């Protein structure tokens with residue numbers, strides 16, 4: 157089924173479901189028009205899908221086989237090159253189309269730069285936004301653009317959605333001030349513990365949208381990303397947090413953003429593909 161603004165792309169290797177029968181609907185948003193350091197996150201959706209070919213579909217520790225999960229993949233959004241706001245508008249319309257066809261499906265967005273997260277969040281209207289990221293993303297504007305990827309959490313906060321951030325190790329004094337005044341809790345990567353996450357997240361209203369900026373992981377695991385930062389979280393630390401989140405909060409959607417790269421089999425895409433399987437797996441258990 158073709159939606160207004162999407163086109164067919166590489167699919168996962170096992171049979172995919174139709175949107176109306178799916179539990180998860182994958183949408184790629186290959187936009188990297190505002191990336192400020194390393195380019196290439198436009199290739200993220202394709203690189204992540206291709207990296208899943210390397211993985212067993214059976215998740216040992218969950219006893220869940222992703223191949224048995226009803227997943228639809230609508231392909232990638234037809235972006236508007238260089239225009240984040242127009243692309244976001246198309247993204248909002250597309251996620252709304254998906255929910256109209258199948259209100260119970262969980263949209264899964266593969267980025268593309270983090271500014272695109274505004275689209276599923278605006279379409280799904282969660283009460284809370286939990287983000288794993290190296291960056292606060294609370295700038296008012298960056299490089300003369302309020303829709304820059306460094307501003308996405310601020311645009312979401314301005315919708316009245318409760319924001320909580322984990323794995324942070326980059327931001328400006330102004331962003332820290334904004335977080336304080338807006339009541340946005342955030343945990344620095346060096347101080348992170350799952351107990352601190354639980355204490356903050358358990359107070360958040362539901363439903364929750366979960367966003368993973370792949371640069372939350374340590375640089376060694378994700379060298380191909382828009383703005384890489386050393387000192388990140390470990391893979392199983394984030395999985396442990398997500399498992400608790402999924403167990404304790406209603407999740408309306410999630411995304412994996414800022415995966416860049418130019419080569420098939422890039423380790424950043426492999427990290428993202430494993431994360432994608434684990435997220436779908438834990439939500440399917």
Ligand SMILES: N=C(N)NCCCCNCCCN
Pocket residue numbers: 192291292293305306307383
């Ligand atoms: N959310 C983000 N990815 N933020 C990145 C902002 C750009 C940081 N570069 C600072 C440049 C100063 N030399």
Ligand SMILES: [Mn+2]
Pocket residue numbers: 270289290291293305369
């Ligand atoms: Mn980000």
Ligand SMILES: [Mn+2]
Pocket residue numbers: 289290291369371372383414
């Ligand atoms: Mn980031």
